[in-house]
Amino acid sequence: MEIDGEEEEFGFSRNYFLAKDLASSGKKSTQKLSDIDLVDEQELRAAASNIEPKHEKEIVSLMNSYKSLYSRWVFELGCGFGLLMYGFGSKKALLEDFASTALAESSVVVINGYLQSINIKQVVIMLAEVLWDQFKSKRKTPSRSLPKAQQPFNSRSMDDLLAFLDGSEVKDNDCFVCVVIHNIDGPGLRDPETQQYLARIASCSHVRMIASIDHVNAPLSWDKKMVHTQFNWYWHHVPTFAPYNVEGMFFPLILAHGSSAQSAKTAAIVLQSLTPNAQSVFKILAEYQLSHPEEEGMPVDNLYASARERFLVSSQVTLNSHLTEFKDHELVKMRRHSDGQDCLCIPLASEALEKLLSEMNQ
Amino acid sequence: MAPSAAVDDSPFASSPETTENHLQPFFVLHKACSRKAERVSTVPVKTRRRIDLCPSPPSAEKPEVESVTEDDEIGYMNLRTESFEIVWTKIESTIKDVLRNINANVFNEIHQWVCESFSTIRSFGELTFREATQAFPIVSHASSKQLFTGLVLTKNMEFVDDLLTFKELGRHLKSQGCHVANLSSLDFMAKSGIGGCLRSLLRQFLAAPLDAADISILASWYREQGNCDNPVVVIVDDIERCCGSVLSDFILMFSEWSLKVPVILIMGVTTTLDAPRNILPSNVLQCLCPYKFTLGTPTERMDAVIEAVLVKQCSGFSVSHKVALFMRNYFVRQDGTLTSFIRALKIACVQHFSMEPLSFILKGLFLEEDGQGLQEELLPQAIFKHAFDLPSYGRYKIEEQKFESFGHCLSELKRLQSQWSTVVLCLYEAGKGDQIRLLDLLCEALDPATYNCRISDRRTKVEKDPTGSSNDSWHQQYPLSRRDHFICQAIRKVRDLPGAQLYKLLKRWEELTVDIIEIHEKLKELKSLVKVENGRSSKQDMANSFKRHSSRSQLNIVKESKALNEKAATLIECMVGDYMQPVECLPLHEIVCFQNVEKLQLALIGDPRRRIQVDLLESYKILRCSCCSRSGHSLLPSMHDTSILYNLAQEHGDHINLHDWYQSFKSKVLSSRSKGKHKSKQSPLPKKRKDTNEPDKPCEASIQARFCRAATELQITGLIRMPTKRRPDYVQRVAFGL
Secondary structure: HHHHHHHHHHHHHHHHHHHHHHHHHHOOOOOOOOHHOOHHHHHHHHHHHOOOOOOHHHHHHHHHHHOOOHHHHHHHHHHOOOEEEEOOOOOOOHHHHHHHHHHHOOOOEEEEOOOOOOOOHHHHHHHHHHHHHHHHOOOHHHHHHOOOOOOOOOHHHHHHHHHHOOOOOOOOOOEEEEEEOOOOOOOOOOOOOHHHHHHHOOOOOOOOEEEEEEOOOOOHHHHHHHHHHHHHHEEEEEOOOOOOOOOOOOOOOOOOOOOOOHHHHHHHHHHOOOOHHHHHHHHHHHHHHOOOOOOOEEEEHHHHHHHHHHHOOOOOOHHHHHOOOHHHOOEEEEOOOOOOOOEEEEOOOHHHHHHHEEEEEO | OOOOOHHHHHHOOOOOOHHHHHHEEEEEOOOEEEEEEOHHHHHHOHHHHHHHOOOOOOOOOHHHHHOHHHHHHHHHHHHHHHHHHHHHHHHHHHHHHHHHHHHHHHHHHHHHHHHHHHHHHHHOOOOHHHHHHOOOOOOOOOOOOOEEEEEEEEOOOHHHHHHHHHHHHHHHHHHHHEEEEEEEEOEEEEEHHHHHHHHHHHHHHHHOOOOOOOOHHHHHHOOOHHHHOOOEEEEEOOOOHHHHHHHHHHHHHHOOOOOOOOOOEEEEEEEOOOHHHHHHHHHHHHOOOEEEEEOOOOOHHHHHHHHHHHHOOOOOOOOHHHHHHHHHHHHHHHOOOHHHHHHHHEEEEEHHHHHHHHHHHHHHHHOOOOOOOHHHHHHOOOHHHHHHHOOHHHHHHHHHHOOOOOOOOOOHHHHHHHHHHHHHHHHHHHHHOOOHHHHHHHHHHHHHHHHHHHHHHHHHHHOOOOOOOOOOOHHHHHHOOOOOOOHHHHHHHHOOHHHHHHHHHHHHHHHHOOOOHHHHHHHHHHHHHHHHHHHHHHHHHHHHHHOOOOOEEEEEEEEHHHHHHHHHHHHHHHHHHHHOOOOOOOOOHHOOOOOOOOHHHHHHOHHHHHHHHHHHOHHHHHHOOOOOOHHHHOOOOOOOHHHHHHHHHHHOOOOOOOOHHHHHHHHHHOOOOOOOOOOOOOOOOOHHHHHHHHOOOOOHHHHHHHHHHHHHHHHHOOOOHHHOOOOEEEEEOOOOOO
16 A cells, blocks of 8 residues: 555656656647637637537436435435535536435525635525524424524624524524535635635534535645534545536636737727727837837836827826726736836737737727 | 536426526525425435445345335334434444543643632732722732643644544533633634634623623623632633734733633643744743643544444444554554544444445444344344345355354354454553554454464364464464564563563453453463462562572573463463454454445545546546447547547646647547548638538537637636636646546
8 A cells, every 4th residue: 555655656746747848848839829710709609508518318327326326415414424526527416406306304505606706604694594494484482492583693793603503592403404515616615714614614513515526626725624523524426527517607718818819809899998098098009019029118208208299198197097097907017127117018919919009090 | 608408408407597596606495395304314215225225245136125115115224324323422422431531630630720720810819899890900919910821732733633622621621610711723813813812702701792802891701690719711722823913912911801800721732832932922921821731642542442442342333454454544644633533433334324234233233231132023034135145144154054043143243243352452451561553453453364364274283283282382373474463563572571560461351351251260370370470589589689599590480480471472362363253254244344445435535636537537437428438548539528638638748738739629529520631720711611511510619619618627627727828828737647
């Protein structure tokens, strides 16, 4: 076993250096993405939504094969473990199917971790409300055993809410809320503070947690305390090979981004919304950059002088307001020149810039 | 984005309202159904039958097994769930007791110190009513500004294991009448500042949510309601993980208020006593009046837990050799925390009860006092049949005909198990002086291979020399293989033990072996011999100091005591040979013993980094489709797009040129349809348009879209990083090798 481990380690480093070697051996390709005849982004998106699925039948039977495991999963949940699903493919449908067929007897709250921002406090408030409803429906005389009903959940502190979920107010071990978290490693939940809160939620006695991860490094966001005592994960490898339609919704398409045509186009759209004077200032900058391709950028003073000459700005203040606008839209970048002067440059390749100028002159 | 057809057609299809839910950060999927929820684990699922009654060995008698009615099955499932709960509760409470006992001495010591410190604080003088009700601190003595601080050395870098210890310490002190609050390093974060820990203190002491975090509230609480007769103890788990500045503010504040709120601090230290000096400034250190306490080491705790749970078998549940080995390696090499060891044990237990149909017998067998096994007539034939199909039972029946009844077999199992544990404990006692860990001993004692080889060797010897009484032939009689490393070491230790210690050891063995009468008798005999010897030798020692002895009698004494050691060693070897039968060699052990190490490993240590890559590299193995599985290692266009793309990425260095990657993807995807007719990248647009008219040829846009989606999916799995501004034409590979 020891030898295995060492070999594995060795294999890993060897692979890494091989890859590094491959990159530096001079064979590195310098082909540009722009050499591909890229289709328009809209067309690309349209095509992306109509991709012909592969292995449909096999995916369905794979999903169905997991159904036979549902009873075991329920058993494990009941034993106090959190279920953590991993493996390639979207597990959203699988998890929700499991929750709605096998966990019908308890309330289920779903968190979509793949979304960009999630307010964890709101989640906890909802959990508390759902649990409260469950208590109320189970007992006919809640007044005695359920204190503090008068205080609404959304005015309570996080600690109070967690204490409520942990059952310090109500002793009833049969009553719990299941939390299904899609992509617990997703962008909306990835930060350490949220993970701490999720761990605390998971350790509450009235909460059962089922989560999925997709990122290979997801476990790095948890320390031993979280893994062993709070989440208490029970790992399940359930590759589904289902497309990440929803999860990938907010990712930019790799071929639609970074191409010169695309960024020139977005720049043009932004410029159209600016005042004619601002556009002209931008034009001065663009022309300067095209005529001095070897320089790091146009010094701010130069730009001010030329803009003033053409009666585009009357003072440094007006120029600055234009520049702020440009910077906000990432049309212009400020750089420190080697001689200490502040320089402005447009982060576009020269061909893109030419295209942009020609569009502006039309 | 519309869900693709694959999702739509499946039973997991998303209806319009669920599509709306995709964009909600969170939503209620459904509320608890009105039917009175019993317990989740009793939800009947149609497919249960298939998985429940067919554990790993595929049995030919499947039809008979399935003749059990559905009701029965659910009944047995419930029975197993119930047994699991009983068994695990038993194990858990045993572990808790063991840990509490280990810490009992330290806890008492700490309590005594708390009481002494409190009386010292009170001796600084009583406050007048006016002083006491003022909302600011009072300082009379210089020494009264000092905070009594107990530094508890945990001797363990893994603070996880000590969380429970400090919780227990809090409970212990509370039971002695102290006011106790447990704070963790999370309360001492720079972000929330001193307010965070104060709020947490107020929550714990006043048991009511408060918005204002003010120490004067704490002071007035302490003054009221007769609280002031008891000390206030604040326990901080692990000071090394706290934010230094917040902790020092906390200490300074309480040192000023020490007359009004006599706080006694207890802080966990994982490294050395220097730790407070490293994180606190000197003016804060002056406020501390430290005392040192030391907890037991993690290995001590580990051995105690193993002794109680796996050797003495508080619940009857046991693990196979391979599982024990895995758990040991996981503890020693990977995780190193007792917490994770217990977690592994729990997962093993859960898997045992969810996979082994007969596991419910455990409850009746070991935990119920009257448990004369179980009533056979209550078991339906099918279950019975299953028991007789267990491989171990079959094996045993062929070997020895006497175990014909199921119940007899079970009680025999129980008896042999307890003998095994007795011998292991004896070995552990013997090896204690040599720092032999029980975990290592356990792994050897559970190994069926070495046992079998001991047995077969011995059989041949016994046939030659049936008396086996001569002392010289011991090592031929019970040959211990090289794999018995720790067992041999323990026995060697017995041979080298000085008289007094040997006597002690024998006494201990005598206590342990009460249930094995013949060994018990032999031990008594041996002990009396040692006693006599001991007495004589001590007399002679005295005599020695007065006059010199002849060297011959010295030699005699040495010889005699050596002979006794030899006898003891032979005895323990006999015990190892005769009574230490690993659980896997016993009939019907499948009922009590968990064996599936692979499943345990999968559930305990998910390995997403490796497994997700394997999913992608060998997708056809999981999808089991007819189209791709014949390929072996070559890529086929029918494979999953992301799988193709990731396979292609393996050929690149740490940066992948997007253009090349796309071209190779495109040629792979198109390869079967137009062999050798690769489209060059400069191919003019009109020609392409013409191509798209062919019905089966994917158009450029769709290939690009597929490429994009595959790249996005790789990005979601974290296997590649998107192009940066600096390198717009390259994606970065993140994972190298599995």
